[in-house]
Amino acid sequence: MSQRLDALIVREYQTSNGDTKAAFTKIGTAWPAKQGAGYSIVLDALPLPSMSRDGKLECRILLREPLPARDDAPRTERAQSSPRRAPVDDDLDQIPF
Numbered sequence: 001m002s003q004r005l006d007a008l009i010v011r012e013y014q015t016s017n018g019d020t021k022a023a024f025t026k027i028g029t030a031w032p033a034k035q036g037a038g039y040s041i042v043l044d045a046l047p048l049p050s051m052s053r054d055g056k057l058e059c060r061i062l063l064r065e066p067l068p069a070r071d072d073a074p075r076t077e078r079a080q081s082s083p084r085r086a087p088v089d090d091d092l093d094q095i096p097f
Helices: 090-094
Strands: 005-014 020-032 039-043 062-064
Touching: 005 039
Parallel strands: none
Antiparallel strands: 005 020, 005 062, 020 039
16 A cells, blocks of 8 residues: 555536436545554644535545546646746735735
8 A cells, every 4th residue: 555645535527418427526635643543643734524315414534545647637737837927917015004
């Protein structure tokens, strides 16, 4: 098993033709605990509770091994270039606080 696990939430939805599908959103990372059994989880986002099929509020986090990187995935020009800063609006300096 990998040393690192992805923390994911799953959202089920229906397509226009009625099929049920699932979308996974990565919300953090987990590592085996240094002392004893268990995992240390670092969340980058907090999941919102949702209504389960039996009418209870639940908040589930799925831990699973990361998917391998795809070498054939196209890289966009934006991803390859350095981040750009938004233009500065000089009118914002005129707002009194």
